[in-house]
Amino acid sequence: MQAKNRSPLMLEKTIRLEHTHRILFSRDVFVARNNTLRDLIALDHPHKRPRVLVFVDEAVSNANRDLLDDIVGYGEAHADAFTLVDMPVVIPGGEKCKNDLRLVECCWDAMNEAALDRHSYVFVIGGGAVLDLVCFAASTAHRGIRHVRFPTTTLSQGDGGVGVKNGVNFFGKKNWIGSFAVPYAVVNDFAFLESLPPRERRNGIIEAIKVSLIRDGVFFEQIEAMADDLAALKQEALEKVVQRSAELHVEHIATGGDPFELGSARPLDFGHWAAHKLEQISKFSVSHGEAVAIGMAVDLVYSRMQGILDAETCERVLQLIERIGFATYSPHLLDNGRSGEPVILEGLEEFREHLGGELTVTLVPKIGEKIEVHEMNRVKILNALVELKKRQE
Numbered sequence: 001m002q003a004k005n006r007s008p009l010m011l012e013k014t015i016r017l018e019h020t021h022r023i024l025f026s027r028d029v030f031v032a033r034n035n036t037l038r039d040l041i042a043l044d045h046p047h048k049r050p051r052v053l054v055f056v057d058e059a060v061s062n063a064n065r066d067l068l069d070d071i072v073g074y075g076e077a078h079a080d081a082f083t084l085v086d087m088p089v090v091i092p093g094g095e096k097c098k099n100d101l102r103l104v105e106c107c108w109d110a111m112n113e114a115a116l117d118r119h120s121y122v123f124v125i126g127g128g129a130v131l132d133l134v135c136f137a138a139s140t141a142h143r144g145i146r147h148v149r150f151p152t153t154t155l156s157q158g159d160g161g162v163g164v165k166n167g168v169n170f171f172g173k174k175n176w177i178g179s180f181a182v183p184y185a186v187v188n189d190f191a192f193l194e195s196l197p198p199r200e201r202r203n204g205i206i207e208a209i210k211v212s213l214i215r216d217g218v219f220f221e222q223i224e225a226m227a228d229d230l231a232a233l234k235q236e237a238l239e240k241v242v243q244r245s246a247e248l249h250v251e252h253i254a255t256g257g258d259p260f261e262l263g264s265a266r267p268l269d270f271g272h273w274a275a276h277k278l279e280q281i282s283k284f285s286v287s288h289g290e291a292v293a294i295g296m297a298v299d300l301v302y303s304r305m306q307g308i309l310d311a312e313t314c315e316r317v318l319q320l321i322e323r324i325g326f327a328t329y330s331p332h333l334l335d336n337g338r339s340g341e342p343v344i345l346e347g348l349e350e351f352r353e354h355l356g357g358e359l360t361v362t363l364v365p366k367i368g369e370k371i372e373v374h375e376m377n378r379v380k381i382l383n384a385l386v387e388l389k390k391r392q393e
Contacts, residue, residue: 019259022185023162023250025243029150029189030070032077040148040185041082041121050121051085053114055107055134057093057126060152063195067125082121085114093130095284098168098175107137111145121184122147125192127200128156128288132175136166139181146184152192154204154238155289158245159211159268162186164259173350174276180259188246190239201233203289205324208245210270210296213317215248217368227323270362270370271296274333277347281332293326294333294388298344301384303363306377313367318391329388344385345378
């Protein structure tokens with residue numbers, strides 16, 4: 001007697017999780033009389049004093065000589081609210097730190113030695129690369145230790161540092177290993193921006209231009225109005241642009257419907273498909289902000305060639321990018337890659353792979369709006385680069 005074919009039994013339940021994404025704007029948060037951090041930890045109503053371990057970007061420590069002492073002093077002044085378990089752990093920063101998995105293990109070792117648990121906190125102070133590295137380690141230790149980010153660059157305070165992505169580079173690819181984890185909080189301390197070298201102060205402005213192009217035309221006009229002050233890297237203008245950029249990035253993450261990027265759309269990655277490849281092939285001598293400026297320029301000129309963007313608007317945006325102090329071309333992108341074709345086209349294919357096989361590139365049809373395309377004309381991409389090369393000559 002033959003058994004009847006039966007349909008497989010499948011149980012299906014929807015699991016909903018709610019996350020709170022907190023962004024604080026302050027100044028001198030490790031001064032003892034500033035209660036920002038004490039009050040932040042108290043939001044969770046801890047039944048016992050939580051343990052806190054602090055990681056600090058080496059470059060930030062060197063630029064702010066009193067920072068480590070201030071952190072220890074803050075812990076002593078507020079010992080009734082939390083326990084600072086050890087001296088701050090100083091680790092090397094810059095994009096190169098994300099190429100060394102041993103640094104992830106160092107972070108895990110420090111968290112283990114400090115006996116952190118899932119009710120503890122990891123504080124990480126630094127640029128975007130250090131935030132990516134340490135928060136990845138924190139998000140995977142004990143399946144997730146609460147972490148609080150303290151971005152210290154214009155780039156990380158306005159963009160990468162306020163997000164929910166963490167990761168390190170592997171196989172020569174940016175952020176190939178990583179996690180999504182909503183931080184307990186992000187604390188933007190504007191005082192850190194004052195110690196940055198000019199190149200780092202400038203970098204974050206390009207992400208503000210990017211997010212204004214895809215989400216807020218009024219903000220783009222405000223950036224244009226402040227262009228001279230931004231080019232001169234004046235602190236007040238930088239703070240205004242960084243704060244609004246952070247607000248728009250968080251608004252997209254919280255309301256865009258895909259905070260953990262389960263789909264293929266990446267509107268906040270406008271200009272980034274070429275930028276990521278440019279960073280890699282330049283061995284990160286081209287900074288992220290500089291690479292994004294060039295990647296945006298490629299997409300803007302390409303969009304004009306495709307009839308997506310009018311010539312006047314394209315030129316208006318390119319002039320603003322250049323006026324702020326960014327280049328719009330790099331010869332690296334026309335180098336031949338491993339496949340024998342220009343390396344920029346390899347970047348397009350890597351972006352397709354990163355998205356899960358379906359290419360989705362965000363382009364700008366007009367300031368403050370975006371569209372998504374699923375194919376790019378490879379000849380016109382190269383033509384756009386040739387045009388940008390001539391523009392720089």
